[in-house]
Amino acid sequence: MFELKKTLTYQGYILLWGQIRDFLITLGNIGCDFSRVLKYLLSLRVNIKETIEQSKRFAYDSLPISLTIVGMTSAIIAMQLAPELARQGGGDYTGTLSALVMIRELAPVMSGFAIISMVGSSFASEVASMSVTEQINAMRVLKVDPVEYLIVPRFVAGGLFMPVVFIVSATFGLICAGLVSNWCADLSLLNYITSLWHGLYIRDIFIALLKTSFFGATIALISCSCGYAARGGAKEVGLATTKAVVWSFLAIAFWDFVFASIFYL
Amino acid sequence: MTLEVKNLVKIFDGKKVLDNISFRVESGYTLGVIGFSGSGKSTLLKIISGILYEDEGEIITPKDSEIAMAFQYSALFDFLNVHDNIAFPLVERKDYRKKYSKEQISKIVSEKLKMVGLEGIEEKYPSELSGGMQKRVGFARAIVTNPNIILYDEPTAGLDPVTSTMIEDYIVRLKNELNASCVVVTHQLSTIKRAVDYVIMLYQGRIVFTGSVNELLSGRNEYAKQFVNASIHGPMNIATS
Numbered sequence: 001m002f003e004l005k006k007t008l009t010y011q012g013y014i015l016l017w018g019q020i021r022d023f024l025i026t027l028g029n030i031g032c033d034f035s036r037v038l039k040y041l042l043s044l045r046v047n048i049k050e051t052i053e054q055s056k057r058f059a060y061d062s063l064p065i066s067l068t069i070v071g072m073t074s075a076i077i078a079m080q081l082a083p084e085l086a087r088q089g090g091g092d093y094t095g096t097l098s099a100l101v102m103i104r105e106l107a108p109v110m111s112g113f114a115i116i117s118m119v120g121s122s123f124a125s126e127v128a129s130m131s132v133t134e135q136i137n138a139m140r141v142l143k144v145d146p147v148e149y150l151i152v153p154r155f156v157a158g159g160l161f162m163p164v165v166f167i168v169s170a171t172f173g174l175i176c177a178g179l180v181s182n183w184c185a186d187l188s189l190l191n192y193i194t195s196l197w198h199g200l201y202i203r204d205i206f207i208a209l210l211k212t213s214f215f216g217a218t219i220a221l222i223s224c225s226c227g228y229a230a231r232g233g234a235k236e237v238g239l240a241t242t243k244a245v246v247w248s249f250l251a252i253a254f255w256d257f258v259f260a261s262i263f264y265l
Numbered sequence: 266m267t268l269e270v271k272n273l274v275k276i277f278d279g280k281k282v283l284d285n286i287s288f289r290v291e292s293g294y295t296l297g298v299i300g301f302s303g304s305g306k307s308t309l310l311k312i313i314s315g316i317l318y319e320d321e322g323e324i325i326t327p328k329d330s331e332i333a334m335a336f337q338y339s340a341l342f343d344f345l346n347v348h349d350n351i352a353f354p355l356v357e358r359k360d361y362r363k364k365y366s367k368e369q370i371s372k373i374v375s376e377k378l379k380m381v382g383l384e385g386i387e388e389k390y391p392s393e394l395s396g397g398m399q400k401r402v403g404f405a406r407a408i409v410t411n412p413n414i415i416l417y418d419e420p421t422a423g424l425d426p427v428t429s430t431m432i433e434d435y436i437v438r439l440k441n442e443l444n445a446s447c448v449v450v451t452h453q454l455s456t457i458k459r460a461v462d463y464v465i466m467l468y469q470g471r472i473v474f475t476g477s478v479n480e481l482l483s484g485r486n487e488y489a490k491q492f493v494n495a496s497i498h499g500p501m502n503i504a505t506s
Binding site (some may be wrong): 148 | 268311314315316332334337338340342343344353354357358359360406411419434
């Protein structure tokens with residue numbers, strides 16, 4: 001006898017619907033948490049002490065990995081780009097190209113990835129653990145809004161300090177690229193700096209600062225929101241952390257596309 | 266300060282986990298809520314404390330009432346030390362912020378720790394404390410705002426008999442000192458006997474027994490009798506509860 005529920009198509013449909021439902025619920029949770037964060041920001045109710053604490057984590061904890069990733073990537077790009085440009089007589093453009101690539105794309109996105117892995121995952125697992133061990137419920141009973149205490153300071157710290165991480169990482173990346181160009185293609189550092197100067201646009205720097213501010217706030221919001229929605233036990237803490245990381249990566253790609261479309265299209 | 270619960274209904278996924286629950290707890294009295302696991306006891310406490318919303322019915326408390334809750338696993342903030350855990354509502358709550366100086370807060374914390382028999386552990390972190398000590402720190406945090414309604418979720422679960430007795434004594438002591446209305450959710454008969462004035466019993470979300478501790482122990486009610494005798498035979502089907 002034909003049983004609809006046993007067909008592969010039906011099972012596939014159920015699986016797909018589950019994924020769509022999960023996607024919509026997560027999006028809804030993030031939207032709700034954002035509206036509550038916005039309410040506190042508009043009424044200027046920000047826990048300064050907690051924001052300073054979270055800012056230290058955001059800027060200090062993620063800096064070593066961010067510097068490593070951005071530095072290595074820019075060195076690798078310079079390693080491949082500089083000899084080729086020099087061979088074709090365009091060695092003087094190495095600095096310009098490095099600056100454009102580094103400021104517009106590489107440093108913001110790479111430091112975003114570093115922050116997701118270092119800080120975002122830690123935010124998500126921390127808040128999820130608090131949720132499954134009833135610490136968030138305890139906060140509610142003590143009449144302290146967990147959104148105000150946990151999410152708002154992290155959101156503000158993310159928005160303010162990701163640009164700082166970007167500036168330091170991008171500077172370090174450009175230095176690395178210069179040194180590698182000098183080593184691989186015998187390009188003089190003076191030429192590199194002169195060329196770099198031509199590729200540095202104030203507009204690009206401001207756009208990158210704005211973009212990284214969006215990245216930082218979004219990573220913090222998504223990480224906290226995924227953790228906040230966790231229910232159950234250790235497995236859910238892991239799932240919430242994974243979800244936060246995946247969603248943060250997607251959000252960075254989304255914002256990057258939006259910024260590129262608005263400012264460079 | 267009276268706590269009154271009227272015709273409370275809570276539905277999860279179409280199933281009534283609390284069905285028409287009504288009771289009243291006067292100041293200076295402790296109500297024990299007993300029942301098998303899954304009978305809706307903890308849900309009841311979560312609704313009274315404001316963590317969950319009721320679907321029907323109402324929780325009536327005076328306007329200026331202060332509700333506190335001691336959680337089953339203490340729910341201490343593991344990133345804060347004992348002092349900061351207890352001081353948390355005084356520092357972070359909107360209506361308490363800037364009301365007390367740092368010195369005053371430290372004094373209040375020490376007083377509350379003394380009330381639960383723990384002194385000099387302000388600098389320790391929750392992970393450095395035993396289960397019984399964590400429970401008592403949880404009590405101290407709950408009473409730091411001098412609540413008039415105190416809810417205890419399984420206060421003696423997982424503790425040895427001696428520590429359980431100590432915890433039960435603190436429940437009685439805190440009730441008397443604060444003249445609070447208390448609700449204790451428990452499975453332990455010893456807690457019922459030592460710390461509770463009267464009892465309601467829940468089964469499948471409904472109240473199946475209401476009475477004093479002596480009435481509970483007398484065995485006149487079939488549900489109460491089955492619970493007290495820890496029997497698998499009786500009106501309550503444990504497999505479906």
